[in-house]
Amino acid sequence: MGRRVGFFGLLAVAVFWGVAGCTSVRAAGDDPVVVNTSFEDFERGDFSELGAEWGKVLAERGDVQIDTHHKSGSQCLRLMGGEGRSVVFAFDEPALVYEIAFWAERWTSRAPFMFRVDVKGTGGWEEIFNGDKEVRVGRAFLSHVVIRPDSKISAVRFRSNAPSDTGVLIDDLMITRPVKMSVQSVKADQIIVPVCHRNERNPLMRVNVTTSGNLEPASLEKMVFDLEGTTQVSDIDELKVFYSGSDAGFGAGEQFGIAMVPYGKRVTFRGQQRLAHGDNYFWLSCELDEDADLMHKVDAVCERVEISGSAEMIKPAGEKDDIRKRIGVALRDAGDDGVRAYRIPGLATTNEGTLIAVYDIRRHGMGDLPGNIDVGMSRSTDGGQTWEPMKVIMDMGEPHGQNGVGDPAVLVDDVTGTIWVSALWSKGNNGWHGSGPGLSPDETGQFVLAKSEDDGKTWSEPINITRQIKKPEWRLLLQGPGKGITMRDGTLVFPAQFRDKNGMPHSTIIYSKDRGETWDIGTGAKSNTTEAQVVELNDGSLMLNMRDNRGGSRSVYVTDDLGKTWEAHPTSRKALIEPVCMASIIRFASVKDGDERNILLFSNPDRRSGRKDITIKASLDEGMTWKEENELLIHEPYCAGYSCMTKIDDEHVGILYEGGGTALMVFEKIHIDEILAE
Secondary structure (H helix, E strand, O other): OHHHOOOOEEEEOOOOOOOOOOEOOOOHHHOOEEEEEOOOOOOOEEOOEEEEOOEEEEOOOOOEEEEOOOOOOOOEEEEEEEEEEEEEEEEEEEEEEOEEEEEEEEOOOOOOOEEEEEEEEOOEEEEEEEOOOOOOEOOOOOEEEEEOOOEEEEEEEEEEEEEEEEEEEEEEEEEEOOOEOEEEEEEEEEOOOOEEEOOOOOEEEEEEEEEEOOEOOOEEEEEEEEOOOOOOHHHEEEEEEEEEEOOOOOOOOEEEEEEOOOOOOEEEEEEEEEOOOEEEEEEEEEEEOOOOOOOOEEOOEEEEEEEOOEEEEOOOOOOOOOOOEEEEEEEEOOOHHHOOEEEEEEEEEOOOOOEEEEEEEEOOOOOOOOOOEEEEEEEEOOOOOOOOOOEEEEOOOOOHHHEEEEEEEEEEOOOOOOEEEEEEEEEOOOOOOOOOOOOOOOOOOEEEEEEEOOOOOOOOOOEEOHHHHOOOOOOEEEEOOEEOEEOOOOOEEEEEEEEOOOOOEEEEEEEEOOOOOOOEEOOOOOEOEEEEEEEEOOOOOEEEEEEEOOOEEOEEEEEOOOOOOOEEOOOOOOOOEEOOOOOEEEEEEOHHHOOOOOEEEEEEEOOOOOOOOEEEEEEOOOOOOOOOOOEEEEEOOOOOOOEEEEEOOOOEEEEEEOOOOOOOEEEEEEEHHHOOOO
16 A cells, blocks of 8 residues: 555656647636546535535435545545445536546455446436446555546446445546647656665656646657766666556556666666546656665656657756665565565664564564564674575464464663563464453463574574563553663663553563563553653663654653653653654764764654654754754655664664555665764
């Protein structure tokens, strides 16, 4: 789904100036649109009649509703499950209709299923489309239906039969008259995402050719791109252009052209793509050379396009933003090692400089515990440039579907070099919702550890510490997730969370003063907080940065007695916004440790709602302020949004995050100077 949602930072807005034979400013009488709706202007819920500027939408009460699913925007039309459902789009005046186009999604593959489209002409209703086999199951809106009745009609009707709890989703409905095509504009923009090793497709740039009309359609025949901002052109193994039609998101599309990167930085693509009325999206995509350096960048500018034999330069409006793309690694993605999904990143640097990444191996899909979930580990000995094959480091055995273990956090003991990973074991239905009071695996979720004493090469069997730290009346106790820390005095600390006897969650910490032999637990820092991360401040206190279910911003509390007591930090619920999501906070530098300055780093989706815009922020005053000039946006589109950072060396930070359409687990290595303004 992430590959089909596009939210883009502005690179350039260009107008196609005076292309002979295909560019014009259309007069009002040339408007081909009869109906154009994404259902955004209608109130959510069921209805029997809706008014629009072109006519009415009519249905029997209970047949349809305005729904929160969507192809674009935030709403769509849903024909409800059941037999004989229908909705009519009635025009104020009959119109000569050339084309009916829309996106559709079948809710389930279960029978029965029927979907038809009818038009009403002078002779009454006539069926013009049978979508029983054409409309596909799967998110989001995989079926683009185009019908050309080319007749005078007064209404269009959709009819369906589907299982009672399902239905058919419709979005982006466009009904047009026959009008000669003209090109209205050409726009080029970029999305802030990395280009990744292991991805065959990486979006560099999107070009949108907007047309009006459908008769005598124009074709795009040539595109010219300049790679001037690319650090080293040899980092690119192959460039391709894909056409995604009216779909603004980067995903599956038709290949327009392919070009091997030349010795110079200008690349030309030739093809023949017929344009449709409205938006026509073309994507420049690259595949990286296997040796492309993570500290290099890739960039592209669209210099010109040629439509139906005539060419003009694209004229960007204003200055081009510096959003050259960083090079990352698609560490884990759907299908890797036969696994459907990966989630919940943890990342740490060992005493030997090795990077240890941990995550959920969700074998049957994106769902949380309980389920067939194990803890996976990836290891890099060269700062993240390359990674060893995945290892399963926690698997609680048969039956796999009732013995899942997940939500990991990783901690490196700076004194001994031992690596600890904590996770939640759910025997049966003992995940977040099913776990109850008690201490045994049959009663409640279990807090388990695994450790490595050889820099992550081999791992111990799980160590169950539930009885050491969980109160019997609590419904659940689990770790961060993300990562833990070693304090300056050698104390090992994992962030944790518990649900009390009433089910209310509280963030807290667990800690060990004897190198992990025994563990203790703090009190709840604040009610209705969950996933947290911890950092030691220069005064020796611990700062707990918490996901707050109240929404909108992070809760931040501090303790100077290992969680026996807590105080609200002055920035709590003020300084750091969030959309209710896991986040990461780490110590990057401290004058107390011999560095020249104090630096804390924080990462999360930088929004009050909606998990997008993953951003790294820096504080130079121990978390008292997080100034806007000291932040870096690394991933714009919507995604699952969890992230975890680690200090790689004195100049670089590593971040592992859930990248949605980019990859389920994305790793980036970033120079600290990219985050700091000075």
